[in-house]
Amino acid sequence: MELYTYHRSVAAHRVRIVLNIKGLSCEYRFVDIAGDKLQRYQFRALNPQGLAPVLVDEGHVITQSMAIMEYLEERWPTRAVLPKDIPGRARVRALAQLFISDIQPLHNLRVLRYLRKQHGQDDAQVAQWSAHWIAEGLAAVEHLLGSSTETGAYCHGDHPTLADACLVPEVHEAIEQGVDLSEFPLVRQVYATCMTLAAFQAAAPETQRDASGLPETSWV
């Protein structure tokens, strides 16, 4: 099994966490989405959108982080990242989806580039745009965590789920961007709890082999 990953991709970060929680063996192919033009060109043969992550397993090419995580859960149900009860699964998926569809799409690289180039927004305006959507999304997450008795040490109960695998990369990104997290104590608490686990530590962007310069194991 191979994961095409990029250390700064929030979406790839989610998948690395789930792979680690499940203890699955997976070869990483590092793809420099932000930089190297040749790599990006070649990568589009695998994923025409040119977006990470992509999972390749037994000849199946799977795109979209949520589809990949659901795939991993169905193929290897042990060390589950979804609860067993149907309403609980819905709650976890809704939290995950809030990160996946309401926050991250608004600050990903292609969108910020487009804002800059096509809409003439300068660096400060682009940073403000990004911070706005992250803060608005995290406020909603904070509310959802605070208003449910199902919130535990993690987003849902006392085991990490897909929701945590989505929360941690987004909070990491928020910290990188200097977003003020003081009004989100529950979000910060879940983040801190997750970061005590090796599965989350090993998935962090700064610990990836492609985080510094050209990785030896780049896939091209």
Add this chain to the structure above:
Amino acid sequence: MELYTYHRSVAAHRVRIVLNIKGLSCEYRFVDIAGDKLQRYQFRALNPQGLAPVLVDEGHVITQSMAIMEYLEERWPTRAVLPKDIPGRARVRALAQLFISDIQPLHNLRVLRYLRKQHGQDDAQVAQWSAHWIAEGLAAVEHLLGSSTETGAYCHGDHPTLADACLVPEVHEAIEQGVDLSEFPLVRQVYATCMTLAAFQAAAPETQRDASGLPETSWV
């Protein structure tokens, strides 16, 4: 079971389609997300994000269209909207997610409003922004449909799935916005096939009771 819906919401449209495919009985509560301030305020008690759709079933409040659709599939597996095989399920979810996280978040109402108010973009610039992301996303869908032997009369094989429940609302929106669809023949073909089915026809925005003026059955 109750669905909080708004006729112009692309995300609520998806859920209406799945409810219809499964033949489920569901009471619609119409919420005027774009207009009525009192309704929006009251609606936030149910969903702090103020976004449609919201499903309420046996006391469970479920947000996020993808989480709702997965919930419906798990609760009522008959007339399945996901295939049985794990790789097929991943393909359908990846296609669905492309609409849910790569296209729709970039042109929803709150984002277009923010572009206008905070970033000083005029109507033409906002329309161009929206059309750009729809066209870029549909180009990726067209490629994915054209490059897989699993594409059939529908996005995946010969039965409608979650992917079609996401494709149809987005294409409907593209048509409303005047996006040129001439380069997406497979997308148009799947759309046309879906629209021959009563389940899709009955879910269309223009056939909703809240599509013209104040609905008699508004939930406030």
